[in-house]
Amino acid sequence: MPTLVRPPLRRVIALNARTGVLLLLVFGVVRIALVLQANMTGSYQAVSIVFLAMIALPWVLLTREGRRDIGLVRPSRWRWVIPAAAAGAASAVLVHLIAAMLWGSTISSPFVYISLSYANVPAVLEDGDRLVFFIIFAIIGMLFSPVxxxxxxxxxxxxxxxxxxxxxxxxxxxxxxxxxxHLAHFGLVFVAGAWAFLPLPAVFWFAAMFLASLTFYGFRKLTGSLVGAIVAHAGFNLAMNWVIFYLVLV
Known part of the structure; x- marks a missing residue:
């Protein structure tokens, strides 16, 4: 489908399986390396740059027709947008509830460990500060990675x-x-200056992320647009941050 790729790039790239696998491998490897580094340093700025690169990809590689083909269009079924947000949020809450039943408030629970990566958050939060930090992290979490x-x-x-x-x-x-x-975010953990692998929690987290991914795709299909997937993903991240600031960091 040569009309989907920008003219200067058509001789070297096509919207085919090889390109799809290459994109997943390149961005996956870079993302994992940067997240693991950030888990040690507490600085996630470089990870944000990866998200910005993902956002730029369709405008760098594709024509307007190509961007439409991958779902960068207005939803054709807006009625599914709010359910997408609700389903994403419910998925995050369900992940937390199951993990809490299995591992309590230990670092074997995904959102407990992820909360440790939140730099500049005081160990003790007053109600006003809690709301401010929740809003800041929720906005960041609903913009960069979902899009x-x-x-x-x-x-x-x-x-x-x-x-x-x-x-x-x-x-x-x-x-x-x-x-x-996402196993770089949880599963392989950095605690007390050392790396450790948590086999059962990692399997649980992998399954949770796999099912969440299918949920996001389902709402892309239901809305007829990537907007559905983005909103569902944003709903997940919003609820995850609510769980972290109001159930974990207490």
Whole structure:
């Protein structure tokens, strides 16, 4: 489909399975390396740059028709946008509830460990400060990763993979890649100056991220747009931050 790729790039790239796999590998490896580094340093600025690069990809690689093809259009079914946010939020709360039942408030619970990566948050939070920090982290969490990751995983990579394996196969592949990448955020943990791998919590987190990814894709299909996936992902991150600031950091 040469009309989908910008003219200067058509000789070296196409919206096909090879491109989809390459994008997932390159962004996945870079993302994992930067997140693991950030887990040690507490600085996540470089990770934000990766999200910005994901957001820029369609405008760098694709024509207007190509951007439409990957879902960068207005929703054709707006009635599914609010349910998308609700489903994403419910998914995050469910992840926390199950993890809390299994591992309590230990670092084996994903959101407990992730809360440790929140730099500049005081150990003791007053109610006013709690709200301020929640708003700051919620806004960041609802902008960078939902937009960047959904453009890459449910948009560009998905359409490239679907040209060979169909929508179902592509959804499973990009969900798997999404889940593997998120093991850098939890599963392989950095605590007290040392790395450790948590096998059962990692399996749980991988499954949770895999299912969340399929949920995001489902709302892309229901809305007819990447907006559905982005809103569902933003809902997940909003609820995750609510859990962290009002149930974990207490």
């Amino acid at each position: 960047g990751e959904e453009i890459l995983y449910r948009g560009l990579a998905h359409e490239a993979l679907a040209n060979r394996w169909g929508n179902r196969g592509a959804a499973l592949i990009d969900a798997g890649a999404f889940a593997v990448t």
